[in-house]
Amino acid sequence: MNWFTKTFSSTVGRKIVMSVTGLFLCSFLVVHLIGNLQLFRNDGGAAFNLYSDFMAHNGVIRFMELILVAGFLFHIYDAIVLTSRNKKARPVDYVNNHPEQNSTWSSRNMGLLGTVILVFLIIHLWNFFVPARFGGLEGVVIEDVEYDNLYLRVVQSFQIWWYVAIYVIAMVALAYHLIHGFQSAFQTLGLDHKKYTPFIQKFGVAFSIIVCLGFAIIPLYFFFLV
Amino acid sequence: MAGSNPNAKPMDITLKVWRQKDRNAIGQMVTYPLKGISPDMSFLEMLDVLNEDLLLKGEDPVAFDHDCREGICGMCSLFINGRPHGPERGTTTCQLHMRHFKDGDTITIEPWRAAAFPVHKDLVVDRSAFDRIQQAGGYVSVNTGGVPDANAIPIPKSIADKAFDAATCIGCGACVAACKNASAMLFVSAKVSQLAMLPQGKTERKTRVENMVAQMDIEGFGACTNTGACAAECPVGISLENINMLRSEFVYAKATSENV
Numbered sequence: 001m002n003w004f005t006k007t008f009s010s011t012v013g014r015k016i017v018m019s020v021t022g023l024f025l026c027s028f029l030v031v032h033l034i035g036n037l038q039l040f041r042n043d044g045g046a047a048f049n050l051y052s053d054f055m056a057h058n059g060v061i062r063f064m065e066l067i068l069v070a071g072f073l074f075h076i077y078d079a080i081v082l083t084s085r086n087k088k089a090r091p092v093d094y095v096n097n098h099p100e101q102n103s104t105w106s107s108r109n110m111g112l113l114g115t116v117i118l119v120f121l122i123i124h125l126w127n128f129f130v131p132a133r134f135g136g137l138e139g140v141v142i143e144d145v146e147y148d149n150l151y152l153r154v155v156q157s158f159q160i161w162w163y164v165a166i167y168v169i170a171m172v173a174l175a176y177h178l179i180h181g182f183q184s185a186f187q188t189l190g191l192d193h194k195k196y197t198p199f200i201q202k203f204g205v206a207f208s209i210i211v212c213l214g215f216a217i218i219p220l221y222f223f224f225l226v
Numbered sequence: 227m228a229g230s231n232p233n234a235k236p237m238d239i240t241l242k243v244w245r246q247k248d249r250n251a252i253g254q255m256v257t258y259p260l261k262g263i264s265p266d267m268s269f270l271e272m273l274d275v276l277n278e279d280l281l282l283k284g285e286d287p288v289a290f291d292h293d294c295r296e297g298i299c300g301m302c303s304l305f306i307n308g309r310p311h312g313p314e315r316g317t318t319t320c321q322l323h324m325r326h327f328k329d330g331d332t333i334t335i336e337p338w339r340a341a342a343f344p345v346h347k348d349l350v351v352d353r354s355a356f357d358r359i360q361q362a363g364g365y366v367s368v369n370t371g372g373v374p375d376a377n378a379i380p381i382p383k384s385i386a387d388k389a390f391d392a393a394t395c396i397g398c399g400a401c402v403a404a405c406k407n408a409s410a411m412l413f414v415s416a417k418v419s420q421l422a423m424l425p426q427g428k429t430e431r432k433t434r435v436e437n438m439v440a441q442m443d444i445e446g447f448g449a450c451t452n453t454g455a456c457a458a459e460c461p462v463g464i465s466l467e468n469i470n471m472l473r474s475e476f477v478y479a480k481a482t483s484e485n486v
Contacts, residue, residue: 007480011409011449012439012473082449086407089341089448095242095255096334098308099406102458107451108406184452190474192467 011085014078019188021075022181026207028068033214040221045151046142052132052150076118083111106176107184113177120170127157158222171216178208234265237329241276243288244336246345253345255334265325269312270295270302272324273335289348295320297461300396303403304349305336310400310459318398318461338399340408342445353399355445356413360397362441363434364417366426379425392420394462401456401464407448412456414442415472416464422475432479439476 007013035055038048055061099108106113131137132150140149157163182204186192191200238261246253260279263272270292277287293301302319306312312322327333335349343351381389393416401412418435421427427434450469457466 003480003483003486006440010439010443011447012476013480015449016473016477086409086448086451089408089446090339090406091341092339094305094308094336094339095244096308096336097305099404099453099455101309101313102404103406103453103455107453110451180452187452187466187470188450188473190470190472190477192470 011082014082015188017074017078018082019185021071021078022185024071025068025075026178026182026211028071029211029215033211036215036218039151039154039218045140045149045155048151048154049140049142049147049149053147056132056148072121076114079111079114104180106180110177110180113173116173117170117177120166120173123166124170128153154218155222155226158219158226161223164219164223167219168216171212174215175208175212178212179205182207234325235329236262236264237324237327237331239263239272239324239327239330240332242332242334243276243349244345245288245348246337248347249344253348255336263324265323265327267324268295268320269304269306269322269324270320289346289350291350292320297321298396300398303338303351303398303400305334305338305403307334310338310403311398311461315458316461316463318396321461338403340399340402340447342408342410342447343399343402351399353397355447356397356399356410358445359410359414359438359441360417363430363437364421365430366421367430368426381424385423388467389420389423392416392423392464392468395420395460395464396462398461400459400461402447404455404459405448405450406453406455407451409450409456410442410445410447411450411469411472412460412464412466414438415468415470418475419468419471422471431475432483433485435472435475435479436483436485439472 001009008017035051038051039045041047128150131153132148135148137148137150138152139146140152141147158167183197183201186197186200191197238259241258241260242255243258244253245256258276258279260272260276263275267275270290273288273290280287291301291303293299295302297318297320300318302311304311304319306319306322311317311319312326314322314326337343337345337349338351338353340351342355343353345351395413395416397413399413402408402410405411418438421434422431452466452469454466457464
């Protein structure tokens with residue numbers, strides 16, 4: 001192995017990959033949430049459909065989409081490698097163990113929370129991304145041009161109570177994942193100083209709650225108000 | 227005796243202790259009732275009482291590690307009631323006293339659990355993985371010669387304090403025992419940062435962190451998830467800051483060392 005593969009196959013190196021990809025995925029959440037705000041416009045979905053058409057056809061976005069997929073894959077792959085290593089590091093468990101007295105629940109359950117988010121992601125992509133990208137949506141005419149009506153799919157999906165429930169539960173899981181993950185990512189990069197670490201920790205909690213609340217409001221808005 | 231409480235009543239307690247004949251044997255928890263334990267006894271003295279009982283009965287005494295019994299050598303271990311070194315913060319097992327338990331309590335005692343710390347016998351685990359990590363780079367090479375003047379190399383007080391704090395690690399392995407991943411990051415980071423901060427340690431700075439992390443991985447310890455359990459349970463209060471320093475040392479070394 002050369003120095004590069006050695007670095008990124010060590011436990012410390014793999015965590016750096018987890019950290020960088022995790023923060024990158026956080027930046028994606030921000031972009032995704034801002035885009036989704038188009039759903040709240042009272043225009044029958046015109047702005048949202050134009051936005052989703054832009055996202056589906058713009059070259060830069062399509063390129064970033066590949067980076068995003070890579071980000072997810074590296075994050076998930078290293079999580080699996082590290083989790084299996086961590087399980088092997090303690091083959092015999094304690095009979096009596098009280099981890100709740102020395103660490104937070106979310107910090108100990110990042111894998112479980114991540115799995116919930118992954119299942120959600122697959123459902124979410126299957127329902128919205130796949131038809132938007134590969135066809136299967138009804139058409140809608142906006143200013144004499146026909147577009148895919150992704151807005152209609154959003155409205156229809158969020159009339160189903162259990163579908164709304166899946167989204168809300170997934171966003172709670174994501175919030176807990178980020179509450180630990182956001183500040184942990186900075187620690188993993190070795191960025192730790194009494195000048196800015198307290199800010200990062202507070203910002204991370206606020207970021208996690210605001211972003212996840214923002215996403216969770218969308219299905220609730222369509223279920224109760226539209 | 228200074229500090230003893232004449233009103234303290236002897237306690238009856240029930241121990242559930244991990245018994246394992248040797249490395250390859252299958253172990254199990256065995257229950258031992260103990261009567262008349264003084265609250266002024268240390269936890270290890272309580273185990274001494276148990277072992278005297280067992281010897282008198284002709285049974286095999288419980289094997290456990292101990293040496294100085296002053297909280298400085300790092301030999302004692304024991305996972306007591308679900309916590310390394312027991313329920314008190316900043317305390318080694320030898321400095322834990324029975325007054326922290328109540329009459330009628332059931333106390334579970336288990337060895338450190340980690341693949342890298344195989345059980346020798348009962349509560350004794352093999353911690354030589356830590357020695358091998360130290361041998362991989364936890365030292366400074368000092369060439370012989372005249373004794374340098376003590377104040378020839380200026381070191382800022384804040385750095386000296388941090389290095390000293392890291393150097394208080396006694397290598398007991400409670401961090402590994404507490405970590406859900408059985409990660410040795412707190413131990414390794416204390417040893418790395420202690421030397422990385424001081425001028426004498428700068429010479430071998432890059433190879434040290436590279437070799438010690440590599441050895442840590444070879445030994446089969448888990449990765450760090452930043453749960454903070456290690457620092458919360460560390461009997462000498464080694465800070466998580468050391469782990470973050472290890473990471474920046476690691477990145478710096480990997481990016482700039484001669485080791486291709």
